[in-house]
Amino acid sequence: MYLSLSNNHLVGNFPEWLSQLNNLVGLSLDYNLFHGPVPASLGNLQNLTGVNLSGNQLNGTLPDSFGQLSQLSALDVSLYNLIGSISEVHFSKLNKLKFLGLSSNSFFSNVSSNWVPPFQVQDLEVGSCHLGPTFPAWLRTQKEVTSLDISNASISDSIPNWFWDISSNLSLLNVSFNQLHGQLKNPLTVVPFADVDLSSNFLEGPTPLSTFEIELLELSNNRFSGPIPEKLAQSMPNLVFLSLSGNQLTGDIPVSIGAMVSLVVLNLSGNSLSGSIPSSIGNCSFLNAMDLSFKNLSGEIPLSFSRLNQLRSLHLSNKNLQKPSIIFSKFIKLGDFGSW
Structure with a gap:
């Protein structure tokens, strides 16, 4: 039996009577207004294969009893106000788990450094959980993960070499808003058309390339140095988002x-780049937002910008740039044109 009451604006305490439905296989109560603690009695429903309680107003801790749900393949309790530690007991019998969503809570990881999880997840979303300060060693065992979000996880460490062995399966990688330091493997190893977000860390070295085409590359607010590689476009010609x-x-x-004719967003601001704006950017006809604001730009805004018909946000704050009247009149109505 499956029970799905998602997106129904239901209110009140979490219904404890659900624990009496012994034949329940799937439970989806996501995006309602339930509050109060998650009842430990849900751990008695041994037939459950999927539990989605995300996006409610539940609080308290995650019951240890969830570790007894041996048939569970998907567990999502993200977007809550849950607190407390997550230990090995919570996963003791979850050998079939493929999706784990714990993000946007205030969990603290309390597992041993040599813990080997019983599961092989494919989708792991644990953003805003406190996994650090060291890089979680148990991730090394996850050979099947294709989507990984460990953003804002209080990790202040370098990315270990073994991580790049599992990254070759990733179509989504988000390690933003940590305190990661050191250099990245270059080129990056992810699957074709992956989304990669490494922003807001202390990563350094040259701008990384990729062994396969990437769709989103977010490297902002780090310490990357040197020139933008000439081979960036050759490495990732179908990039849609570059920051x-x-x-x-x-x-x-x-x-x-x-x-990079597929670019929709291009942000190179806040660097020490110099010289003029290449007219070739006018070939990026899908550009919707572009920020090239840094003080050492010079020369004239290329006439080719007049071909950027999809542009809605343009930031070029630099008094040294010359602006042809045809360009200025075309973009003067943009909401974010920058100061001149």
């Missing part, structure tokens, strides 16, 4: 960036 803002990049904007 390198808030780093220590130097040199010119490479002409080859105009070969």
Whole structure:
């Protein structure tokens, strides 16, 4: 028996009578307004294969009894106000688990350094859980993970070499808002058309390339240095989102960036780039937002910008730039044109 009451604006305490439904296989109560603690009695429903309680107003801790749900393949208790520690007991019999969503709670990891989970997850969403300060060693055992979110997880460590062995399966990687330091493997190893977010850390070294095409590359607010690689476009020609803002990049904007004709968002602001804006950017006809604001830009805004018909946000704050009247009149109505 499956019970799905998602997105129904239901209110009140979590219904304890659900624990009497011994034949319940799937339970979806996500995005309602239930409050109070998660009842430990749910751990008695031994036939459950899927539990989705995300997006409510529940509080308290996650009951240890969930570790007894041996048939469980999906557990989502994200977007809550849950607190407390998550220990090995919570997963003791979850050898069939494939999806684990614990994000946007205030959990603290309390597992041993040599813990080997009984599961092999494919989708792991534990953003905002306190997993650090060291990089979670148990991730090394997860050979099947394809989507990984460990953002804002209080990790202040370098990324271990073994991590790149499991990253070759990833279509989504989010390790943003930690205190990760050191250099990345270059080129990055992820699956084709992956989304990679490494922003707001202390990562350094050259801007990484990729062994396969990436769709989203977010590297802002780190310490990457040196020039933007000329081969960036060759490495990732179908990039849709590129942000390198808030780093220590130097040199010119490479002409080859105009070969990224699929770009929708381009943000190179807050670096020490210099020289002129290459006219080749006018080839990026899908650009919707672009920020090239850094003080050392010079020359004239390329006339090719007049071809950027999808542009809705343009930030070029630099008094040294010359603006042809045809360009200025085309973009003067943009909400974010920058100061001149």
